[in-house]
Amino acid sequence: MHTATHAVGSTLANAPAFRSFFIGGFEGADHVNGDGVALDLNALTGHAFQLRGDYRRARALGMREIRESVGWRVTGSGARPDFRRALAMVAEANRHDMAIAWTLWHYGFPPHVDPFSSSLPERFADFAFAFANAIASVSEHDVWINPINEISFLTWLLTETAALAPFRGDRTEHAHALKRNLVRAAILATAAVRQVIPGARFFHTDPIIHVDAPHQRDDLTADARAATQSQFEAWDLFTARDFAAEVPVAKRVHLLGANYYHASQWEVGTRKPLAWHLNDPRRLGLAGMLERVGERYALPVAITETSHVGAGRSEWMRHVGAELRRARADGIRCGLRLRPLPPATASRRATICSTRRCGSTTMPSMIRPSGYFGKRCARGWSPGRATT
Secondary structure, eight states, X not given: OOOXXXXXXXXXXXXXXXXXXXXXXXXXXXXXXXXXXXXOHHHXXXXXXXHHHHHHHHHHTTOOEEEEEOOHHHHHSSSSOOOHHHHHHHHHHHHTTOEEEEXXXXXXXXXXXXXXXXXXXXXXXXXXXXXXXXXXXXXXSOOEEEEESOHXXXXXXXXXXXXXXXXXXXXXXXXXXXXXXXXXXXXXXXXXXXXXXXXXXEEEEEXXXXXXXXXXXXXXXXXXXXXXXXXXXXXXXXXXXXXXXXXXXXXXXXXXXXXXXXXXXXXXXXXXXXXXXXXXXXXXOHHHHHHHXXXXXXXXEEEXXXXXXXXXXXXXXXXXXXXXXXXXXXXXXXXXXXXXXXXXXXXXXXXXXEOOOOSBBOOSOEEEETTSSOTTOOSOOOOOOOOO
């Protein structure tokens, strides 16, 4: 059992996080999906080939910060990492007086890497160190880095689904150990980056959830509460002084990124969604969910992803905006990120799916290819809850 620190955010109470309240982000996942298809969303959407236009449009909307994914698989599968794409992003961001909040690992990993191996933390730290060396001399603004995107969700993908090749969803019993391995990897990556960029700051993203009991099943209330609490396991490790104690908590986490979706609330056992569009009375408002996070960690919180589809997209945005105003009025330090921003052109194979947000950002619609996780990916997810 690790002791979480609740004072780590106190020194950041008045420190600005990102350069604008609204931040833009582009889809950058680079995993091999369950059908064995190697994806590169930066290229598939066309964003990688039209950085100047995409950044210019984001800047015209008042966004002064962009979230981008480096892509461990795309850049780190060769004999040495190839950061030319990331350096092109830095150059365009500098041109438009914008900063970049980076994600290093967005689902994809090199073929020679085993996420379950004890060698993972050091190997990922080496990659983070190489990236920091590549951008240190050319980045004109403060550097924010999210080492690993959605550790809890990634744990579920790797242990309970066939979404990421070559894994087949038969490693549920390893979820607890994997989550700890991923958190340790992210923490060692922060230390590696700070060797090169001492002033770098770090945010860690995960979905926020709420789980309730089915109607007339009060006997499942405790199970629902435990399922809800499981969303904090990764963040508890990041803020635990006795986990990876060689890296001080205050130097490895500066902000928490909460990913919020309409389907992030469900019934325990049945996994039936608490439908937002039907105003299910068991749903917890976003402000209440953020309050849980704020009270537990005393850290700034950013809505790092959010999404909806179809005709309900505008109403969803109004809902999120109202909830954020309520949260901020209650004293919760939070921001909004729009992710992913749709590039000016997108592949014909891509479909506009939803809005996602991260950090201080907000984005209108997300472009994802059909087969994002492959046909064999199971529906529904859990935070990869520890069973031991």
